Amino acid sequence: MACKRILTLVVSIAVLGLTHIEGGDAQEGPKELYATELGADFVIPESPGLSVLGLDPSIAAHPKSPRELATSLLNGVDAQGNFQTGVAVDTAPFLLLLGGDVTRQEYLDHYEDRALFRLQTSIAVTKGTEQDDKSARLGIGFRWVPIDAGDPRQDQMLADCLFGVLTDKAHEVSEETKNVPPGPESELAFTKTVERINAEGKYSSRVEQCRKESGRRLWNRSALTLGAAPTWIAPEGSLSNINSSGGTFWTSVSYGFDRFDETYDRKRASQVAAWLHDHAEALVGFRYLLDQELPSPADSSKTIRQDNLFAGGALRVGAQWGALTAEAAFVRTNPDHVAADDYYTLSVRGDLRILADLWLSLSAGGEGGRDGSDNHTFILSSLKWSFPEAPAFARNL
Amino acid sequence: MAKAFPSQTVRLDPDGPSPVLSVHVGFANVAQFRVEIWNAAAGVWEFLHEKPKVSAPDDYTFGLSPAELAGRHVKVAVFEESPTSDPNARFSTNLTVRQGEAIVDGGAFPQSDDKDTLYQMFFKSAA
Numbered sequence: 001m002a003c004k005r006i007l008t009l010v011v012s013i014a015v016l017g018l019t020h021i022e023g024g025d026a027q028e029g030p031k032e033l034y035a036t037e038l039g040a041d042f043v044i045p046e047s048p049g050l051s052v053l054g055l056d057p058s059i060a061a062h063p064k065s066p067r068e069l070a071t072s073l074l075n076g077v078d079a080q081g082n083f084q085t086g087v088a089v090d091t092a093p094f095l096l097l098l099g100g101d102v103t104r105q106e107y108l109d110h111y112e113d114r115a116l117f118r119l120q121t122s123i124a125v126t127k128g129t130e131q132d133d134k135s136a137r138l139g140i141g142f143r144w145v146p147i148d149a150g151d152p153r154q155d156q157m158l159a160d161c162l163f164g165v166l167t168d169k170a171h172e173v174s175e176e177t178k179n180v181p182p183g184p185e186s187e188l189a190f191t192k193t194v195e196r197i198n199a200e201g202k203y204s205s206r207v208e209q210c211r212k213e214s215g216r217r218l219w220n221r222s223a224l225t226l227g228a229a230p231t232w233i234a235p236e237g238s239l240s241n242i243n244s245s246g247g248t249f250w251t252s253v254s255y256g257f258d259r260f261d262e263t264y265d266r267k268r269a270s271q272v273a274a275w276l277h278d279h280a281e282a283l284v285g286f287r288y289l290l291d292q293e294l295p296s297p298a299d300s301s302k303t304i305r306q307d308n309l310f311a312g313g314a315l316r317v318g319a320q321w322g323a324l325t326a327e328a329a330f331v332r333t334n335p336d337h338v339a340a341d342d343y344y345t346l347s348v349r350g351d352l353r354i355l356a357d358l359w360l361s362l363s364a365g366g367e368g369g370r371d372g373s374d375n376h377t378f379i380l381s382s383l384k385w386s387f388p389e390a391p392a393f394a395r396n397l
Numbered sequence: 398m399a400k401a402f403p404s405q406t407v408r409l410d411p412d413g414p415s416p417v418l419s420v421h422v423g424f425a426n427v428a429q430f431r432v433e434i435w436n437a438a439a440g441v442w443e444f445l446h447e448k449p450k451v452s453a454p455d456d457y458t459f460g461l462s463p464a465e466l467a468g469r470h471v472k473v474a475v476f477e478e479s480p481t482s483d484p485n486a487r488f489s490t491n492l493t494v495r496q497g498e499a500i501v502d503g504g505a506f507p508q509s510d511d512k513d514t515l516y517q518m519f520f521k522s523a524a
Contacts, residue, residue, distance in 0.1 A: 095424070096487075099423055099424040099425070099487065099489070100423035100424060100487070100489035100508075101423055102423055102424065102425055103421060103422055103423065103425065103455065104422070104425045104426065104427060104451070104452065105452055105454075106425075107425035108425075108452070113425075117425070152480040152481055153425045153480045153481070155480065156451070158480050159427050159451045159452075159480065160451055162427040162478045162480065163427055163429060163450070163451045165478070166427065166428065166429035166476040166477075166478055167429050167447065169429075169476050169513075170429050170430075170431045170447065170474060170476050171431075173474060173476075173513075174431055174433065174442070174444075174474070177442070178433075178441050178442045179440060179441055179442075180442075181435070181440070182404060182435050182470035182472065182517055182519070183404055183517075184403070186401070186404075186472060186515070186517060187401035187402075187403065187515065187517070188401070190399065190401045190474065190515040191399045191400070191401050191515075194398070194399035194513045195398065195399055198398055198399070198513075207478055208482075211480070211481075211482050214480070
């Protein structure tokens, strides 16, 4: 009954919002809204090493371009409530080591180059900082995106846009240095001119605009992600006594209604298919956490081992009237020596444009089927002015 | 962010074909390059070539013979950009001058890891 009431309320709010949107569209011509940040998705960790250490509560969904090398400092509280601090290093090893040899044309022509570039590794190390927690933890993650129709390196429109910016920049530098004779004077004139132009930021802002437009075009393109991340723990903080502490394995498929075809021509699709291609994304994910160590419910001074399984899906939609995401997940917790507990979670969240700068942000959801406790439902809605802020869940206005 | 290499002497085989400039840009980045030749009498760099489109082959065959190029200064400015928004994105440019299949004497330039690079060369006859 609770679920029915929630759904009725959500639909009512949506209808109310849509009724007002018509006026907003006509008067203000609101820009397209993209659902790239529609809340947390629940299956794919962006940084595998962090996630397995329990220090990455945010779980990304659509694969992002792998970073060649990035480090980040970690601070957080683990599942036992102990404060942990550490460091994580993310890298795309093939991109880092061999990327300099691969031209854009080679990257476009050879799938093996793209596949290697999209392998990401992650190493995270954390250490307990409290008196009674001397443990050190290590996680090594692998994340591979064998299919990514949203790869910016393959976006011809982005390449054309960047090429236009670079051509204009080349012309300006040429014009400013055309009378400087060859030799050291020419070297100096070139570096000074380029540094001045770069400091002005004229071309860098155009480059950012090219990337932003590409991100809008590609936000929902199809992709397949695979990942694995084993972990180890040294209870006393010494490497001489380090044990496996399980790991996590995951996969995710995002579908952008493009038939997984990187050259899909939406102009030949039906009206509905073309709309879905431009505005919607469906995600399916699976994640298995093996041998997670948790405090024993019977005696908090002891720990138990538990496997967790998450399987779920999401539908995300972004258009002029707003952005919405609906998620459903099945969760199984399977502690050692105790019967498994299965439950499900449902949630809807998003932003609805009521007027040009008036948004209704809402979220609703709940869970059910959990053993030994009442099912929980929650609903939260709010009305807010978005100016100058962006809506709560969606960005890239 | 910008690098300008000192002028390098490139010795051409006077009996060989017109030299070919090869620009190799790594990390699947997008690049534009512009080739200019110094007109000493007018005191101005004259346009020779720029890349016509994004995915064109990154080779440029000089329209001048080795004899016509001898004694002339040429500069090549390469401008590179990464399609990704990775703040740590890397850049890589290699420039070589060939006659036929072989890189000519002095035709291998140092690799640049900057976004904007200037290469300069002074052509001389190997004879």
